[in-house]
Amino acid sequence: MRIGSRVFPYPILNNFEYASDFKNSSKYELKNTFVDNFDVYRTKNSIVFKDIHFYLEDKELIKLYEEGKIKACLIVEASASVYREMFELTDKPTDITVPIHLLKGDVYVSSYIYANENIEGYYSQGFEDDYKDYKIDIEKYSIMAADDGFKFKVSVNEKDDNKVSSIFMIIRKDEKSDIMDYENSSERIKIYLPYKHFRNYESLKMQSMYNNEFFSMLLIPVLISCLFEIQVETKLNESYTDISDIIDNKKWFSSICLAYERETKTKLSLDDFKDYSPLKLAQLVLNNASLKGMEDFSMLMLKGDRGDNNE
Incomplete structure (x- = not known):
């Protein structure tokens, strides 16, 4: 799932500055180790997202993550093969493997942080000034940060x-x-x-x-x-x-x-x-x-x- 320029009724921390409701001091980014040609690792039977994890820089969101009130996930989508899968993502590098026969055509890899429970009175010092006087009630599963990531292509074998x-x-x-x-x-x-x-x-x-x-x-x-x-x-x-x-x-x-x-x-x-x-x-x-x-x-x-x- 790619967030793009979708508008939310509350502040979203987006890796793309034009779509973010946070100051530049706050960051959320999907991190992945690429090979020399900027493509993902490929084995005979699999696509491997090497050392994949998220990087988060926002004091309030970090606190919520450490308390287990928010979680991060990785979304892998390939519409040509009708594939969509969500993987749990952490701030520690790990390898995530997807069988290559499940993928075809353009494959989109994105990530977001979502609420793992209802959060009352959510506020971050990273909010843009338009939101500085607001405290927001966030419902469970609401998206709170996003990175539309990258895409690559898988050809038919x-x-x-x-x-x-x-x-x-x-x-x-x-x-x-x-x-x-x-x-x-x-x-x-x-x-x-x-x-x-x-x-x-x-x-x-x-x-x-x-x-x-x-x-x-x-x-x-x-x-x-x-x-x-x-x-x-x-x-x-x-x-x-x-x-x-x-x-x-x-x-x-x-x-x-x-x-x-x-x-x-x-x-x-x-x-x-x-x-x-x-x-x-x-x-x-x-x-x-x-x-x-x-x-x-x-x-x-x-x-x-x-x-x-x-x-």
């Missing part, structure tokens, strides 16, 4: 998108059915969905926040079956002497080898593949989507809606 599209093809089947079918073909694995389920897939496939659920429900079970079929074939057919023999027959298997090498830092050999669990290999290739999908679904159920707009 093209590597994962390309990997999935090089292995799978989702196809609509017209007959009435509630059964998903697949074909372990040479170029790509073809997954056939009944019409109504294909429509659901079409509406969700561009929502990156649901990737893990999509992968775990549709792709992983089919990939396990296909990998098992190939394992059986390689054990029964002596003509398979190298991993490249599999790729000759199944072009999509080259993406499996690339994903395996990227995750394990070793090349997948034929002998390793014969003994490797199809369940483990499918999860490794698809970014551990089974367990991550469970985590995402749990978050959805607990919060009711990832895009909850409640303050």
Whole structure:
């Protein structure tokens, strides 16, 4: 949530001077350690707000904070992925981590201090002169200080998108059915969905926040079956002497080898593949989507809606 130039019926300490009702001697600021290119820290799977905390300079507000009557929070929002989350913030540097698959497009990071209880007769020597003769009753959860912070961009993970599209093809089947079918073909694995389920897939496939659920429900079970079929074939057919023999027959298997090498830092050999669990290999290739999908679904159920707009 960004405060901007919103007008409040009581004094607000804002990091932007033009929007603040306090003298310059009072300050509220969101502090974050940036990398050299002024972007946030990024790991393979996460965005990390490094050493993030607030800086407060106002005697009365500091006293209220120390008494627990006010609290500070961090708001992370990405409208393109319908993500909004509030984290508690303190004046001590800490790391806050957000899974990167929940974010997409412009991500806005802001902070504010809010009343943790009703506060009667609130007054600060930092008030501008217009408010110097006023004492104000503040209701619980009212915003008292704000910093609109900063924004950064998260692009859709093209590597994962390309990997999935090089292995799978989702196809609509017209007959009435509630059964998903697949074909372990040479170029790509073809997954056939009944019409109504294909429509659901079409509406969700561009929502990156649901990737893990999509992968775990549709792709992983089919990939396990296909990998098992190939394992059986390689054990029964002596003509398979190298991993490249599999790729000759199944072009999509080259993406499996690339994903395996990227995750394990070793090349997948034929002998390793014969003994490797199809369940483990499918999860490794698809970014551990089974367990991550469970985590995402749990978050959805607990919060009711990832895009909850409640303050």
